[in-house]
Amino acid sequence: MSEQSNGSGSVNPHSMTIIVTKGSLDWAYPPFILSTTAAAMGLDVTMFFTFYGLPLLLKDLDLKVTSLGNTAMKMPMMGGHMGMPNLVSAIPGVDRMASKMMKNLIKKKGVASIEDLREMAVEADVRLIACQMTMDLFEYDTSDMIEGIELGGAATYIEVATQSHINLFI
Amino acid sequence: MADKVLDAKGLNCPLPILKAKKALKEVPEGGTLEILATDPGSVADFQAFCRTTGNELVEHSEEGGVYQFLIRKSA
Numbered sequence: 001m002s003e004q005s006n007g008s009g010s011v012n013p014h015s016m017t018i019i020v021t022k023g024s025l026d027w028a029y030p031p032f033i034l035s036t037t038a039a040a041m042g043l044d045v046t047m048f049f050t051f052y053g054l055p056l057l058l059k060d061l062d063l064k065v066t067s068l069g070n071t072a073m074k075m076p077m078m079g080g081h082m083g084m085p086n087l088v089s090a091i092p093g094v095d096r097m098a099s100k101m102m103k104n105l106i107k108k109k110g111v112a113s114i115e116d117l118r119e120m121a122v123e124a125d126v127r128l129i130a131c132q133m134t135m136d137l138f139e140y141d142t143s144d145m146i147e148g149i150e151l152g153g154a155a156t157y158i159e160v161a162t163q164s165h166i167n168l169f170i
Numbered sequence: 171m172a173d174k175v176l177d178a179k180g181l182n183c184p185l186p187i188l189k190a191k192k193a194l195k196e197v198p199e200g201g202t203l204e205i206l207a208t209d210p211g212s213v214a215d216f217q218a219f220c221r222t223t224g225n226e227l228v229e230h231s232e233e234g235g236v237y238q239f240l241i242r243k244s245a
Contacts, residue, residue: 037184040191041222110182110209120188 015044016166019157020053025063025102025114026073028056031170032117038166039124046164047121048157050131053170054138057130057145061115064099075101122148129156172204172240173197179208179236186212187219190241194225197243202228205239212237 016038020031031053035045049057056063067073068089074081075098088094106113112120121128128149135142135151142151150156161167176193178186186207197203205216213230216239220227226242 033184036188040184040188041219110180110185112182112185112188 011163011165012044013165014042015046015164017046017048017157017161017164017168019167019169020047020049020056021051021170023052023055023063025065025099027170028063028114029117031168032056032114032121034168035126036117036120036124039121039126043166044127044164045121045124046127046129046157046160048129048131048152048160050134054131054134054140056114056118057128057149058140059144059146061118063114064095065102066095067098068095075105118146122146127160129160173201175204175206177206178212179206181207182209183211183215187215190216190219190239194241194243199243199245201243203241203243205241207237207239208235210237212239216241 016035018031018035022028031047035047039045055061065073066089067084068086071083074083084094084098089098103113128146129152130142130145130149132151132153134140142149174193174197176189178189181189186205186209190203190205193203193205205212209215213232216230217227219225220241224244226244228240228242230237230239232238
């Protein structure tokens, strides 16, 4: 666990914070990969979940990916890489299909699931802070969330960030 | 012979590192952990992991697409 502030403002060189603002299947990876790896390398890690990142703390995750507006999203297919025209992406059910394909690919390539990475983050004492304002805004209750999270706001994050060597926004 | 062997073959980043960290907990100080992996990225990653954590990367090699690492746990 991170130390509580002692007001001295000293920076721990082995510490990292990440502001997590996005909650789609693809965007969920960078923060959880970096937080678990940093914790494994001995860093004190804090993650602050806000806006669309907040649902990543829900007990039941049903993460999806969309190719809509994501021109760089190309899936390995039939020996090449295929993207999807926006018009097709907008058809109901296409996101679900793309998400299923992505999850199959993740499994096949030995990439961890977000559920597993999140569990490893909890095990590694990564500090998980849920943004109170987002909880109110999107009407979530702490009972919807996994155990062991804290609630906090911008000032809570800033205090941690002032003592942290690496501060990322994802 | 290493004190403990971790088979991380078929696992992708960052799982070999995360599992190695876990396995190191079961290795005595000064003891060694052997890791087998197929992720080509693990070569750079285990070097960085050891530089940052102070554990010693005693040796690493590759044979037939399998990377072998030997890490000595710092005292």
